[in-house]
Amino acid sequence: MIYIILGIIAAVVAMLAVCIIRTLMCKPPQDAVVELKQTETDRAREYAGRLAKLIKCETVSSRYDSDESKFYAFHKVLEEEFPAIHRTCTKHEFSGNLLFHWSGRGEGEPIMLMSHHDVVEATGEWTHGAFSGDIADGCLWGRGTQDTKGSLFCFLTAVEELIESGYTPSCDVYLASSCTEEFSGEGGPLIAKYLKDSGVHLRLLVDEGGAILSRPIGGVNGTFALLGVLEKGYGDLKFTAKSTGGHASAPKKNSPIVRLGKFVCEIEKHDPFISKLHPTAREMFARMTPYMGFGMRLIFCNLWLFEGILLRLMPAISAQGAAMLKTTCAFTTCRGSDGLNVLPQTAYVTANMRFIHHQSTDESIEKISKIAAKFDLETSVIYKDYPCKVVDYKSEQFELVERSVKAVYGNIGTCPYPMTAGTDCKFYADVTDHAVRFSPVYMTAQQLASIHGIDENITVAALPSAVDFYKTLITNA
Numbered sequence: 001m002i003y004i005i006l007g008i009i010a011a012v013v014a015m016l017a018v019c020i021i022r023t024l025m026c027k028p029p030q031d032a033v034v035e036l037k038q039t040e041t042d043r044a045r046e047y048a049g050r051l052a053k054l055i056k057c058e059t060v061s062s063r064y065d066s067d068e069s070k071f072y073a074f075h076k077v078l079e080e081e082f083p084a085i086h087r088t089c090t091k092h093e094f095s096g097n098l099l100f101h102w103s104g105r106g107e108g109e110p111i112m113l114m115s116h117h118d119v120v121e122a123t124g125e126w127t128h129g130a131f132s133g134d135i136a137d138g139c140l141w142g143r144g145t146q147d148t149k150g151s152l153f154c155f156l157t158a159v160e161e162l163i164e165s166g167y168t169p170s171c172d173v174y175l176a177s178s179c180t181e182e183f184s185g186e187g188g189p190l191i192a193k194y195l196k197d198s199g200v201h202l203r204l205l206v207d208e209g210g211a212i213l214s215r216p217i218g219g220v221n222g223t224f225a226l227l228g229v230l231e232k233g234y235g236d237l238k239f240t241a242k243s244t245g246g247h248a249s250a251p252k253k254n255s256p257i258v259r260l261g262k263f264v265c266e267i268e269k270h271d272p273f274i275s276k277l278h279p280t281a282r283e284m285f286a287r288m289t290p291y292m293g294f295g296m297r298l299i300f301c302n303l304w305l306f307e308g309i310l311l312r313l314m315p316a317i318s319a320q321g322a323a324m325l326k327t328t329c330a331f332t333t334c335r336g337s338d339g340l341n342v343l344p345q346t347a348y349v350t351a352n353m354r355f356i357h358h359q360s361t362d363e364s365i366e367k368i369s370k371i372a373a374k375f376d377l378e379t380s381v382i383y384k385d386y387p388c389k390v391v392d393y394k395s396e397q398f399e400l401v402e403r404s405v406k407a408v409y410g411n412i413g414t415c416p417y418p419m420t421a422g423t424d425c426k427f428y429a430d431v432t433d434h435a436v437r438f439s440p441v442y443m444t445a446q447q448l449a450s451i452h453g454i455d456e457n458i459t460v461a462a463l464p465s466a467v468d469f470y471k472t473l474i475t476n477a
Contacts, residue, residue, distance in 0.1 A: 019302045026301050028290040033223045033412045035214050036442050038461040040138060047463040048140045051153045052133030053077055054117075055142035061118035063183040071096035071179040074117055082156050084163040089175070092194065097187035099194065100175040102159060109203035110172035111477050112432075113159075113470065115152035115439070116181035116208070116424065119144040124454045138460055145458040147451045148208045151439040152177055154463065158470035169474055171203070181424045184234070184383075188424035195431045202432035204397045204477065207425050209437020210417040212409065213448065217318045222291035225405045226417035227398065228437025229391035230280045232327075233355035234422050235365065236382040238348055239263060239372050245337075245345035254376075256347035257336050263375040264331055264349060272367050273327040275311040276358050277303075281324050283393060284415040291413070324418040327356045327364045350382070354420060357387045388426050389433065391416075397434035404473040405440065408465055440469035 057074040075098065079086050089100040098117075104110070120143070122130030128141035135141075144150070159175060174195070178187030195202070210226030241256030277285075282303075289300040296317075299306045315322040330352045337344035353368075355361045361384050369379040391398060393416035402414045417437075425435040442462045450456040 015305070019298060019305065022301045023294065023298045026290050026297055028222060029411060031411050032291070033410060034221055036212065036223045036409065036412065038442060038459070038465060040461040041464065043464050044460045044462075045135075047153070047157065047467065048135050048460040050081055050157075051145070051150065051458075051463070052135060052140055052142075053081065054149045054153055055133040055140065055144055056131055058131045059118050059144070059179065060121050061180055061182050061185070063185065068096040068179070071117070074179075078156070082160045084160050085156060085175070088163050089159075094190040094194070095186065096179040097190055098175075098177045099191050102163075102169060102173040102175065104169035104171045104173060106172075107170040108477075109201055110174055111204045111206070111474070112174035112176055112202050113155040113473075114176040114178075114205060114207040114424065115148040115155065116178040116187070117144075117149055117152055118179040118182050119147065119149070120182050120452050122456075127455050128457075130456075135460065139457040140460055141455065141457045143456055145456050146211075146439075146441070146443065146447055147456070148181075148439065150441060150458045150463075151208060151466065154440070154466040155470040158467045158474065161467070162471060162474065167475075169477070171477060173474060173477075174200075174202070178424055184385075184422070184424075188427035192427045192431055195428075200431060202428070203434065204400065205425065205428055205432045205435040206401065206473065207423050207435060207437050208439050209419050209421075209423055209425075211439050211448070212405075212412065212442040213445075215445075217288065217321050219293055219296045219317065220288045220291050221293070222288070222413055223442075224288065224413040224415050225402075225409065225438065225440070226284075226415055227393075227401055227405075228419040228423075229393055229398065229416045230278060230357070230418040231388040231422060231425060231437065232357075232420065233361045233385050233387040234426075235353040235355060235361060235384040237351045237353060237365065237368070238380045238382055239351065240346060240348040240378045240380065241376065242346050242378070243343065246343045248341040248343055251343060256344050259375045259377060260334070260347055260349050263372055263377055266371060266375075267329055267331075267368070271326075272371060273329070273356075273364065274359050275314065275322070275325040276356075277307065277311070277325065278357060278390075278418060280390060280393065280416050280418045284324075284417055287413055287415045320420060323354070323420040325356070327359050328354045328420070329368060354422070355387055357390065361386045385426060388435070389429055391434050391436060395434060398436060400476055401436050401438060401473065404469055404476055407472050407476075408440070408469045409442075440466045 089102045092099040122143040128134040130143045180187035209228030214223045241259045334349040336347040
């Protein structure tokens with residue numbers, strides 16, 4: 001028995017020694033960028049002034065508003081700001097959605113750069129007006145600066161300047177911009193159908209998604225370009241509770257709202273969805289591990305031992321990180337009775353779901369529907385789609401984007417990134433196998449949080465580097 005105990009102790013000590021040695025050997029490069037420093041130049045200020053004109057055009061989109069006049073007004077601004085593109089490229093327009101075709105020398109498959117020009121509503125109290133285009137405190141303020149008129153402006157500017165310099169790309173280059181992205185409308189499908197019908201297959205598509213962030217996850221002390229290669233499926237579900245109603249002065253047990261509340265609490269307390277490290281997430285964490293503090297580095301350097309613990313702890317480390325590992329469910333709207341003293345005959349809550357690849361759309365819906373049925377709730381699917389094909393982070397297309405990032409931003413980290421939000425890329429599966437979701441803009445934590453929120457803004461000094469990235473990507477391609 002003594003020898004058995006001593007053997008166990010020796011094995012544990014050896015295992016801990018291996019873990020510690022692996023952790024100590026895992027260090028970032030000496031020239032790694034911790035915080036990216038960018039200087040505001042005359043060029044940056046000139047770009048900001050021009051981008052402000054795009055921001056001042058209110059282009060809020062809605063599934064329930066068919067008026068396209070605001071988007072055509074925005075197109076007029078583009079014509080004024082980018083005359084070389086309109087003079088040189090072939091323009092296609094699909095109900096307010098845009099596609100430009102820049103003919104190259106016919107060497108290889110084409111690439112496409114894409115960013116939408118519709119934006120979400122801008123409610124709440126803003127420090128600077130949501131459509132003011134104010135330039136203050138080193139930033140340009142307004143809805144769409146990050147999502148995604150900023151990146152649209154940057155790649156249009158890159159192409160405009162390349163055309164003016166006399167450059168002709170080796171391959172054809174397409175420039176796309178939807179006005180329906182924010183509600184997954186017809187823009188993306190219309191453009192994708194045109195490309196498919198025209199026999200176009202894209203070598204690479206670069207759209208919104210990841211960005212350049214310092215400390216992208218709590219405990220990671222470095223600057224990284226997050227290149228989105230995994231996009232979840234999307235769903236909106238409605239859970240309905242019914243009863244005979246009645247007077248609120250004599251309430252019965254388990255009324256519709258009570259049952260809905262119990263259901264919501266059940267999902268919140270006992271998450272039914274499985275967390276799992278997709279190879280993309282595993283590679284992202286592997287690249288970030290050298291930049292972590294010792295405690296986190298110990299765990300991530302030794303996932304062979306600590307993976308189970310990590311999957312349980314991730315929600316406490318980072319909500320964003322946790323969302324990369326599983327299907328998510330967020331309850332978004334609810335309704336009961338219209339009368340303050342009336343028990344509802346019908347009440348409902350809706351949930352927005354993002355479906356992970358290992359527990360995809362139909363399985364996730366079936367699982368949550370069974371839980372809803374335990375509370376006598378009916379489940380209906382308002383909308384659903386499926387996870388997108390994952391881009392291979394070992395492909396030459398991914399490496400092309402990485403190389404272009406390094407050429408402009410120096411020794412920052414680059415990571416494949418499992419996205420938690422959605423893009424129009426899901427509509428382009430028939431015309432490309434390599435849709436990398438990435439906006440080459442360095443943003444702060446506040447700017448990241450301002451997307452779809454209050455005080456959205458972009459740093460003026462960040463604009464030239466983003467333009468240079470697109471120039472580099474085009475010439476590298």
